[in-house]
Amino acid sequence: MSAAQTQLAWDTMLDLGGPAGSPLHRRLAGALRAAIETGRLAPGAMLPPTRLLAEELHCSRWAVTEAYEQLTAEGFVEARVGSGTRVRAVPRAATLAEHARDARAAAGIRYDITPGMPDLAAFPARDWMAALRTAITRATAEDLGQPRWGGHQRLRDVLSGYLARVRGAATSAASLRITTGIADGVGLTGAILYRHGFRAVGVEEPCWRRLPRVLAASGLEPVPIDVDADGLDVDALASKQDVRAVLISPCHQYPTGVALSPQRRAALLEWAQRVDGVILEDDYDSEFRYDRPAGGALQAAGPAHVFLYGSLSKTLAPALRLGWLVCPPHWSGEMRGDALAPYTPPTLDQLAFAAMIQSGAYDRHLRRQRVRYRRRRRLLLDLVGTCLPGVRVSGTAAGLHLLLHLPAPVNTAAFTSRARDAGVSVMTLGSLRSVDVACDDALVIGYGNVADADLPGIVRTLADLLQSSV
Amino acid sequence: MSAAQTQLAWDTMLDLGGPAGSPLHRRLAGALRAAIETGRLAPGAMLPPTRLLAEELHCSRWAVTEAYEQLTAEGFVEARVGSGTRVRAVPRAATLAEHARDARAAAGIRYDITPGMPDLAAFPARDWMAALRTAITRATAEDLGQPRWGGHQRLRDVLSGYLARVRGAATSAASLRITTGIADGVGLTGAILYRHGFRAVGVEEPCWRRLPRVLAASGLEPVPIDVDADGLDVDALASKQDVRAVLISPCHQYPTGVALSPQRRAALLEWAQRVDGVILEDDYDSEFRYDRPAGGALQAAGPAHVFLYGSLSKTLAPALRLGWLVCPPHWSGEMRGDALAPYTPPTLDQLAFAAMIQSGAYDRHLRRQRVRYRRRRRLLLDLVGTCLPGVRVSGTAAGLHLLLHLPAPVNTAAFTSRARDAGVSVMTLGSLRSVDVACDDALVIGYGNVADADLPGIVRTLADLLQSSV
Numbered sequence: 026m027s028a029a030q031t032q033l034a035w036d037t038m039l040d041l042g043g044p045a046g047s048p049l050h051r052r053l054a055g056a057l058r059a060a061i062e063t064g065r066l067a068p069g070a071m072l073p074p075t076r077l078l079a080e081e082l083h084c085s086r087w088a089v090t091e092a093y094e095q096l097t098a099e100g101f102v103e104a105r106v107g108s109g110t111r112v113r114a115v116p117r118a119a120t121l122a123e124h125a126r127d128a129r130a131a132a133g134i135r136y137d138i139t140p141g142m143p144d145l146a147a148f149p150a151r152d153w154m155a156a157l158r159t160a161i162t163r164a165t166a167e168d169l170g171q172p173r174w175g176g177h178q179r180l181r182d183v184l185s186g187y188l189a190r191v192r193g194a195a196t197s198a199a200s201l202r203i204t205t206g207i208a209d210g211v212g213l214t215g216a217i218l219y220r221h222g223f224r225a226v227g228v229e230e231p232c233w234r235r236l237p238r239v240l241a242a243s244g245l246e247p248v249p250i251d252v253d254a255d256g257l258d259v260d261a262l263a264s265k266q267d268v269r270a271v272l273i274s275p276c277h278q279y280p281t282g283v284a285l286s287p288q289r290r291a292a293l294l295e296w297a298q299r300v301d302g303v304i305l306e307d308d309y310d311s312e313f314r315y316d317r318p319a320g321g322a323l324q325a326a327g328p329a330h331v332f333l334y335g336s337l338s339k340t341l342a343p344a345l346r347l348g349w350l351v352c353p354p355h356w357s358g359e360m361r362g363d364a365l366a367p368y369t370p371p372t373l374d375q376l377a378f379a380a381m382i383q384s385g386a387y388d389r390h391l392r393r394q395r396v397r398y399r400r401r402r403r404l405l406l407d408l409v410g411t412c413l414p415g416v417r418v419s420g421t422a423a424g425l426h427l428l429l430h431l432p433a434p435v436n437t438a439a440f441t442s443r444a445r446d447a448g449v450s451v452m453t454l455g456s457l458r459s460v461d462v463a464c465d466d467a468l469v470i471g472y473g474n475v476a477d478a479d480l481p482g483i484v485r486t487l488a489d490l491l492q493s494s495v
Numbered sequence: 496m497s498a499a500q501t502q503l504a505w506d507t508m509l510d511l512g513g514p515a516g517s518p519l520h521r522r523l524a525g526a527l528r529a530a531i532e533t534g535r536l537a538p539g540a541m542l543p544p545t546r547l548l549a550e551e552l553h554c555s556r557w558a559v560t561e562a563y564e565q566l567t568a569e570g571f572v573e574a575r576v577g578s579g580t581r582v583r584a585v586p587r588a589a590t591l592a593e594h595a596r597d598a599r600a601a602a603g604i605r606y607d608i609t610p611g612m613p614d615l616a617a618f619p620a621r622d623w624m625a626a627l628r629t630a631i632t633r634a635t636a637e638d639l640g641q642p643r644w645g646g647h648q649r650l651r652d653v654l655s656g657y658l659a660r661v662r663g664a665a666t667s668a669a670s671l672r673i674t675t676g677i678a679d680g681v682g683l684t685g686a687i688l689y690r691h692g693f694r695a696v697g698v699e700e701p702c703w704r705r706l707p708r709v710l711a712a713s714g715l716e717p718v719p720i721d722v723d724a725d726g727l728d729v730d731a732l733a734s735k736q737d738v739r740a741v742l743i744s745p746c747h748q749y750p751t752g753v754a755l756s757p758q759r760r761a762a763l764l765e766w767a768q769r770v771d772g773v774i775l776e777d778d779y780d781s782e783f784r785y786d787r788p789a790g791g792a793l794q795a796a797g798p799a800h801v802f803l804y805g806s807l808s809k810t811l812a813p814a815l816r817l818g819w820l821v822c823p824p825h826w827s828g829e830m831r832g833d834a835l836a837p838y839t840p841p842t843l844d845q846l847a848f849a850a851m852i853q854s855g856a857y858d859r860h861l862r863r864q865r866v867r868y869r870r871r872r873r874l875l876l877d878l879v880g881t882c883l884p885g886v887r888v889s890g891t892a893a894g895l896h897l898l899l900h901l902p903a904p905v906n907t908a909a910f911t912s913r914a915r916d917a918g919v920s921v922m923t924l925g926s927l928r929s930v931d932v933a934c935d936d937a938l939v940i941g942y943g944n945v946a947d948a949d950l951p952g953i954v955r956t957l958a959d960l961l962q963s964s965v
Contacts (some may be wrong), residue, residue: 164618
């Protein structure tokens with residue numbers, strides 16, 4: 026008989042409280058499990074014989090036997106014939122470490138205003154939970170099998186209708202594929218284009234660097250095309266003889282924030298038709314437009330030549346890993362799953378998104394967020410106007426980021442590194458270019474995931490740094 | 496003023512019931528949305544001026560304005576200055592089609608006993624829901640950002656402890672990666688092995704064909720190695736000079752159901768050490784062992800040479816797309832994410848799985864399922880014994896499938912096609928081989944996802960067919 030068994034009073038050691046109404050054997054198993062996990066019952070310790078423990082706890086012997094069997098099945102204890110039940114040596118779960126936060130704290134970063142994140146504190150947890158409940162309640166046994174490649178029919182139906190009414194997209198369930206995000210969809214398209222003889226693809230300069238990398242991984246050479254105040258320079262694109270595909274964010278260019286002008290839109294579609302080319306439309310944040318209703322997707326005007334990509338990463342949370350693409354009808358047959366094809370998101374998440382659209386909760390959330398972001402943008406612009414004289418602002422009409430152009434003598438890259446030392450993590454426009462351009466740099470400020478209350482402190486820090494820079 | 500506006504009595508057309516306690520403007524928006532979606536309000540129809548509708552509904556004008564604005568934001572209606580609010584032309588969501596079921600019904604299949612599915616009707620929806628609730632409630636804003644490649648730290652900690660106690664695995668959070676399933680993990684490993692000069696990999700003959708295909712896609716040549724009553728023929732493996740890697744399901748070979756004998760286990764590990772090779776252990780269903788406690792993972796005995804793969808596809812549902820791999824410590828640095836790397840599952844699903852392990856609900860579910868499957872297997876064996884004389888059964892010790900060896904004169908492949916005509920979808924052992932072997936075929940019967948009540952009908956159908964075959 027081990028020390029553990031003789032020295033401990035089992036009825037005081039085991040907290041049998043548990044959730045009201047849960048059976049005693051389950052509460053007993055839980056209490057023993059907790060005792061093992063916290064180390065109160067050490068590896069090698071013997072559990073008392075079932076008869077003795079039942080007496081001590083004033084319960085049936087069956088309840089104790091049942092609890093021991095459960096813990097044996099779980100691997101916490103092992104029973105040997107003739108020698109009782111003993112606690113196994115089990116590694117304890119490590120204390121949870123919030124690694125990223127630690128890393129940030131270690132680097133002394135108080136404020137992260139790099140772009141790319143929506144307001145994660147405003148994640149509509151209750152709406153998402155309710156949508157998941159609907160999804161799980163309605164799921165058939167078949168829905169729980171292998172997800173169908175390209176997405177569940179219900180989400181494809183519902184999302185197709187949504188994109189038509191909100192983005193004006195020319196879409197149908199047949200031309201829609203559910204992906205794990207925009208990069209996933211772009212990579213899938215890149216692989217198909219490569220198989221069809223495409224070797225180069227125009228990309229905006231500057232742009233979100235990940236997408237050219239994804240296309241390069243498919244074998245396509247990214248060819249930078251400059252962006253000016255009217256968006257992508259379509260003449261420059263047309264002058265590249267070997268380029269018949271282009272990746273573009275026409276509604277709100279990332280990161281400059283300009284919109285493709287109506288003339289350029291027309292010219293781009295005309296180009297696509299002339300060269301029998303394809304346009305990859307990155308529709309990453311057009312849910313958030315502040316000055317007027319969001320412009321319709323380019324895809325609406327040229328569905329035969331435009332692939333349209335969107336995701337939940339800016340509207341709900343990147344953690345959900347859910348996105349979509351609309352492909353031109355005559356490419357639809359190519360968009361099939363195979364062993365190498367990207368992965369289809371979990372079915373219940375897909376059905377939850379469908380339920381959230383159908384209940385209206387998704388639209389309501391977006392409307393709330395537009396109000397929230399508009400207010401935050403206003404606050405930020407006011408602070409910049411007051412505290413940062415000489416700083417020009419651009420790219421404010423939409424989305425979750427804007428540009429701050431520092432006065433001429435200031436080296437923006439050097440400023441960024443000093444800002445980081447002062448606890449503000451911020452990104453430069455230059456870092457989103459494929460080549461170094463000394464002039465015309467700017468700060469790219471993401472205000473999506475910043476608390477309103479932090480904005481004054483952030484702008485003051487930048488103002489102090491600026492004052493000591495000029 | 497349009498026909499719609501004058502002819503309809505708005506207060507009777509709009510069902511403002513809605514959920515109790517939800518604000519009137521939201522119920523009004525919902526009622527208008529429903530009217531548009533069902534076609535009662537046609538495209539082009541004008542909504543009444545806000546003042547008039549407010550009077551008719553005896554509510555504030557604000558509520559009507561708010562509802563109209565919500566629907567405008569959602570794209571259901573459009574407002575033009577001076578000309579009122581009009582229903583937009585929006586494609587209606589298609590009627591939902593349960594495609595797979597339709598296809599199956601069209602093929603006349605009443606019973607599907609092909610292997611590979613767990614009991615989807617027994618999916619613990621309440622437990623999973625509760626786990627999701629815990630995950631969502633505890634999630635920090637940081638948890639909602641981009642998932643960390645390889646998995647959330649909390650799940651890696653918790654799962655690592657679980658695999659140690661239940662599978663005896665030698666693991667730590669650092670050697671664990673969260674994947675989207677076993678094929679994902681095997682594909683990832685294949686790519687890494689190829690980068691390190693591996694060009695061939697032994698695979699069991701017969702086996703689950705998808706995994707050799709995944710390895711082939713990584714550039715590795717699958718080399719079939721025969722399986723006998725003791726499992727993989729290790730001598731045959733060792734005789735292949737260029738093969739330093741092997742994919743194996745040692746605890747319950749798929750599909751034959753044999754376990755790798757202790758002698759073979761030792762020989763295989765000795766081989767791996769001698770050739771400095773790697774063993775890819777497919778641990779796909781060892782949660783379900785009926786005759787005695789599940790054998791520990793091979794990985795436990797040779798963690799330096801064994802990659803271990805598991806998933807939720809057999810324990811909960813394939814739809815969840817969640818799996819893991821444990822990699823040998825000195826390969827751990829190679830297992831990093833990059834633009835091409837497989838995808839990381841959604842964070843909330845990962846946290847839900849962690850919560851389900853921590854609450855004990857996962858272990859309880861497995862225990863319930865073991866009881867359920869054992870009973871079903873018993874019932875099936877009894878029926879086979881009674882109704883199918885001359886049929887030999889094998890591979891019954893574990894898992895969710897078994898083999899039926901038909902009497903010699905019967906051609907198993909032809910029998911399968913007749914069974915399909917009779918409404919029973921069933922698979923042959925031959926279809927899981929890389930080469931045609933005329934003799935020694937069998938039926939591979941999956942009983943995981945079959946209702947107990949259907950078993951008599953299924954076995955009777957097979958018995959009738961058999962009687963007319965011999």
